[in-house]
Amino acid sequence: MTDEPELELEATELVRPYVITNGRELPGDNTFTMITLVAVSDEAPRARVLDPEKLRVMELCAGGFLAVAEIAAHTGLPMGVVKILLSDLVEDGYLLARAPVPRAQLVERELLEEVLHGLRARFG
């Protein structure tokens, strides 16, 4: 254009996150947390063409259940944006979401000791 050198615009992505979400509101906080797990649904429809970002998510999830936070890390997209994509994909039947597996509740030490004592008293 002119004799001046053109500066390169490399620092940010060409397609901005608000375009990827198409201006959609963030889904309600209870739908997806950072550790909600998602996986490709058996009944995933095939006909429609997906956005490149959604395809990438589908690719990531093809291997099994993956946490929302991991998808965000792999795609480099903000967490909220990933949540919007996921809620779209779940709504359209491409993905299944399930709540994280709850941590096993450890039984109190006293109780175990009491049982042990009881067993020893009975059989020991």
Added chain:
Amino acid sequence: MTSYLHDPALWGLIAGTPVAATAIAMGRKTNAKLRAALAEQSARRASLEAGREQIVDEAMRRAEEGTKSVLKAAMRTLQGLAGEQQVAIAKLQRENGEHAALKGLLDVDHGNAQFTRRAQSIAVLCDGWLGRRKNAASVYDVVRSAKGRIRHFTRVEIRSQSNFAVVSRAVEPVALALSELLDNATSYSAPETSIEINIQPVPKGVCIVVDDAGVGMSDEEKTLAGDLLTGRVTPGVSGLGNPPQFGFAVIGVLATRYGFSVSVDSTSPYGGVRAVLLLPDELLTTTIEPEETPAVGDESEPVAAETEPEPPVQATTFGGLPKRRRFRHPISIVPTAEDRAEERAAPAPEPVRDSVEAASRMGAFQRGTLSGRRSVNGVGGNGTRGGNGISGINGVDSVNASSEGQDAQ
């Protein structure tokens, strides 16, 4: 005759004739002189007038150039600042991805993109800096980028994708030109109507077709637009009117400079304007990273193959309870390229469940249950994973089974 000699009138005539002759001669001379002077004066006036026009033109040209160079420098600063701001916003978006603040950050990002577009448009008219991308980008991404630069971007619907990509030097110009078309399309149509974009490969390249449901353009407007879009008329900064009409002028400059073409002379199916941006083959390349964008069918196939045959086999547990269906892969493992290759290479054995495999599955379940019972606080289950070497499926199942065993404990 002599009587006339005494007539004073005769003497008067005799005396007057030379005087008159002299006077006439003098008059003629003066006349000629005056004519010459007049001719000289008018010639001079003509040259002065020509000079004046030249000076006025020169002054206008200088003023235009002065304005251009000032605006160019100013826009360069603004573009730089907007770029820095975008980087900062992108960083904040990633950091605050899970907070409610993200919504606001996305809005700020959108505002910044519109701001950048304005600055870029003015810069283009001032022969200034636009900025270029390092990498080629798919036509779809360029279209989406253009969409993000206008205010009412949610009204824009992109109906098709394409396998073509735009070469790096043309990414910004095409995105900017298209965003000006979209800005026009949204400005001259009702707010509840949508703008449709279709990407169509044609023999000469790729067409990006923008259809709006607006009021359309009169023939006069179409002619004017055609002049601007083909670069036949270049209004410069001072010829944009008030309020300034940037759109077509900017597109015209970009199209001429980078070698694509834009026309707005057809009517959309909705009665509005159909704008067509034709990208010639010189500005196109094949898609940059094909491994990043396979068709959906590609990856859903192995998934379907591995999960569909399972229900009849695992419908119930030993106790007759409905059994949960499992995915073949461990939790939170991203498949590597080799994994996927293996999957594709050997999907056949899976649907067939012979007695040996069934037995090994049962064995795995049992081992898992046992190890689960042995372990005190629920971490011992992993030990069975290495011990079961028949196939990846069984190894995974044994892990799952062992955790089930713990649940039962």
